[in-house]
Amino acid sequence: MEEEKEINSLSGIFDIRQFFSKLIKLWWLFILCIAIGLGYAYYKNQFIQTVYSASSLISIKDNSNPLFTSSQSLTFNWGGTTDKVTTAIVQFKSRTHAEQVVDELQFYINYIKEGDYYNTDAYKKTPFYIYADSSKAQLSGKNIRIKVLDQERFELSSNFSSTTASGYHYSLKKGQAVTVPEGDWKQQFKFGDSIQLPFLNVIIDKRTESIKTGEWLFNFGNYWGTVNKYKGISIRQQPDGSSILLLSLSGGNKQRLIDYINTSSVILERGELQRKNKFAVSTIKYIDSSLVVQVAALKKSEQDLEDFRDKSQMLDATVQNTDFNQKLTEFEIQKRGIQNKLNYYDNLNQYLQNRTDYTVIQAPSVVGIEEGSISGAVGRLISLSEERKRREFAMRADAPVFQQIDRDINAVKDVIFENIISSKSLLNKELNTLYGQIGKVESQIKKLPKEQQEFLKIQRQFDVNQNTYNLFMAKKAEAELVKAANVSDVYIIDEAKDTGGGGTRRDSNINYLMALLVGFSIPVSVAFILTILDFYIHSPKDIEKLSKIPLIGVVGKMDHPTNLIVKDKPKSTIAESFRGIRSSLHFIYDQESLYGSRTIMVTSSVSGEGKTFTSINLASVFALSGKRTLLVGMDLRKPKIFDDFGIKNDLGVSNYLVNDCSLNEIIRSAGMENLDIALSGPVPPNPSELIMSKRAGEMIEQFKMDYDYVILDTPPLGLVADAMEIAKHADASLYMVRQGYTKKGMLDVVNEKYDRKEIKNLSFVFNYFNERGKYGYGYGYGYGYGYGAYGNGYHENDLKDGFIARIKKIIKGIFKPG
Known part of the structure; x- marks a missing residue:
């Protein structure tokens, strides 16, 4: 039996039904996340750029001098083809080689065309070209706007926050400060003229005779960053092990790729010839x-x-x-x-x-x-x-x-x-x-x-x-x-050449697919986490998984100003639920009773689970059936019954237990035929001692002799030991479990006492159930009543919740599952 209980407990760790229930409740989060994801995917798709590739084939051979003879010792043929291929590959990827190509092409000059979403590399797409004087420092990392005014003139402009700016000397390969005009700067020049400024030393000329007007940007970029970028050129022997090399490079500007690959090959070819001619x-x-x-x-x-x-x-x-x-x-x-x-x-x-x-x-x-x-x-x-x-x-x-x-x-x-x-x-x-x-x-x-x-x-x-x-x-x-x-x-x-082929562009549908996946995964993750972290009981099935104690009935919820639902609405579904519980109780009583009466104790784990509500309505059901019924408020710590019946709680069980009045004095009419009430009375300083006293037992036994049914509204079993003393006098015990309120771990105490047979004829009543027609339990769909938390209220010197504690309760209520 212990093994079966453990298996049932483990099976309740993750509730698939509850998980899908939470998913349905998070429909709004699905819509929100998918909408945000699709919007972001659309935004990101605007930044997808076309990637171009360029390639070239070169051969590395031992080309000996056809005029060289043994008597003309002016050239030497050293190294084999394999060694030459390896050396060429290393040279192509070397920093020194990349420097030579970048310097020759002046690739550190960036041509920029502004777009709606992003700027593009406009190398060789502008109607002008820029030749920089590398022997002088240039303004570095700052965009300069060039506006073509007509066929002869253009305007340069920029803005500077101070009189000095970062510069770079591309010949010396080092940075140095340059003097700039503070504030907005604008100046006109002619195409082909040498521009000699403290921060800019260039010649800007037309690419063609006829030039179109417009605006572009250019800047002098990071030299070593540019060099390192082109060190990543791809080199592959084709076929493997041969002396033929396939050079390839990818990027956003096709012409820049072509120029780099071709110039790279020319520089290597030139270097090899210079080496052979060195002697x-x-x-x-x-x-x-x-x-x-x-x-x-x-x-x-x-x-x-x-x-x-x-x-x-x-x-x-x-x-x-x-x-x-x-x-x-x-x-x-x-x-x-x-x-x-x-x-x-x-x-x-x-x-x-x-x-x-x-x-x-x-x-x-x-x-x-x-x-x-x-x-x-x-x-x-x-x-x-x-x-x-x-x-x-x-x-x-x-x-x-x-x-x-x-x-x-x-x-x-x-x-x-x-x-x-x-x-x-x-x-x-x-x-x-x-x-x-x-x-x-x-x-x-x-x-x-x-x-x-x-x-x-x-x-x-x-x-x-x-x-x-x-x-x-x-x-x-x-x-x-x-x-x-x-x-x-x-x-x-x-050689590398633009053959008219288009570049490749990443499929934009991937972003939309990712957006949908993320949009679905977030609510699913939230639902999963809420399910994993949900420690509350939500259905009668949860009770069956967590305990061997039988479930005697399910009570729904209904909006009603008081707990007197059976009295005020005897034909309601809630009333039918309690009639069903009344019928089920006949099957769990002992066959014989000393006085021919039955005593039913109602308890729970903590306050707020519906003990008083159930006690009042169960007593009302017995009274309506013609049985002499007494509802006894045995919760001497936090009495509640008097509020619903409109009776003052100035005299009750606590008075009798201290011998302050007679038994007949504490019994009052409930305003309903066959139903009397014994209120709890004023809260005593020692409620546990009074309930454990001999006089309390005698009182209950006297009630049994005077009534057909005695309903005992007791304190929570999970918080105090008072209910255990009262259980000795009960023929049946009802343990209240409230949907979405009672925690799963709270049943451990009652399960332990049940296994030890400390409480006889114990059954669960599932309260506040709000899902129609599930599992076939009960008949009702709702009721409402006020409730207060017991918490530490069963102990003396309780303090009211402070501001922070109330905030925590509000937050807990917001995120509480169910």
Whole structure:
């Protein structure tokens, strides 16, 4: 039985019927929430913007120089295609690359067209364009209105709250304050003129010859915010693992997306070409610097030769073309070539020892070094240096891969150092041999006349300088040819373009659907919470779930000024309800009675549940049936019966229990045939002691002898123990439960006493039931009566509710379920 009771209690935790009942009562909240939700959805739909997408296809390949041969060591092909693709992807997403694109396109300038609900990005949709002077600070984060007046003039205007405002120097990449005119500012300009203001340095020009009038806004936005926005460009290999990259970007302005993707590809293509040409460019710079010296030396030697010829006209062609001079010139050219090689090795050795960037080393072939070991080692060194630079885009400085690259670089450097030592040794031997040969020729030349010796020396110097000059020019031409023939490893297959396709727009019906869901969910949630937090009994079914005590009847409610409904309206449904209870009581009495009478006790959990109402009307029903009935007010703490019958409560049970009067003196006529009343009397200081006294028991027993039915209106069982003493003398006990008033937990006390058999023949009466025809209990639909809460009223020194307590009661009444 205990297990069954526990299951019934648990099943009453959430009442589905009650939940739907509350949902129906919240119909107004459904309408309100749905109306607000649909209104908000309509408002939000006005802000839905079209999202455009732009894409481009590029290829990353190893495009080697078609003019490069093994003897033309002016370019090196380092890294494989896979490494190049990875590097390109990292570069596209890098901050530095985004900065370059944003700077070139000046994407930090925002063009704005005002709309009814929101402003739109008007990039390339305005009839004008703005070119900002990035070398000067610009007003930042403040809208400037531009009004096109006619084909030649426009007006700029804004408003400033002070004489200084936030500015930004886009070249230096830092903010700085700018001076502005306080208050409203307005000024006219001509298209194409340079605007030079303390806070604005731009040129605004027309996009087309014919320009339409209108108003727009523009401002200089957050630089780093713009850069970070475009770092999110989407890059995908198509197909996976290939060297073809699909670049895509989404946003609210199609032309801005197209320009960014195309410019991004061009900048990467340009950067790759510059990287490939770096070696050739470095070589050309080296040759150009050497040519400056060589040209000066050639001019000087040429002038010396002309001057000597003018002075010495006696020389003939035989002397001028002597074999001695030809041999010595060849030796001098060879000597200068060897010295250039030695100088290159010395410079290379010093460079490798003192520098860490090895990407700008001149080609060994510039000075005629054709050794494969040197050229290969230098190429390998440049390759490793370039690889290190590329990886710095995506990796931390302390990544293990850098340690490996540095070890490889050091190993290559060691090889170069060893080759330099061995090559210099061989070159020095060759140089010493040349010195010997030069010495022999010079000894023979010394035998010639002084004038001829001088001429041969000047002629030889001129020939050497001319040969060196020709060599440098040939090397420069070779380097420029290599540079011109170089192509970028980045090839644009399909550039981003506006093909006329529309953008995508989020379905506005989703907002309406969400509004409906929210509009329904709020009332449902409210109903669910109210049901979960509802601790009150609402139907006879709730009683059946919470207790094993039988339900003897259901009484409805009716608007009536007093509790005398059976007396005043004996044919009402309320009266029929009490007749039904009277009939049901016959089945629960004990079969035998000592005096042939029946005593019925009426009690409840707390005040206000209808004890007095039920006692009066039940006594009236018995009296109308011809039975001698006595209604006894046993609630000595808060007597009520006298109000309904219009009798003064100056003499009653309390007087008799203190032996202040006789039993006959407290019995009065109720103004109704067969019905007498014994009022409670004045409130005594010790009601519990009086009810527990022997005299009280004797009084009830005497009533049993004098009447057929004795109805005892007792205090609440849930608050005081008085009712338990009175229950000993009762043949049946009615426990009042009021709809929407009695809490479910209040039945725990009476259930416990029922299980212990402390009260016999106990039954529930469900009072104030207001739902027609439910569950088949009773017949009535309503009555009304005043009631007051017992609360602590059964204890002495009670205080009246203060203002805050009354407010709490009002709030509780508003949110009280049912």
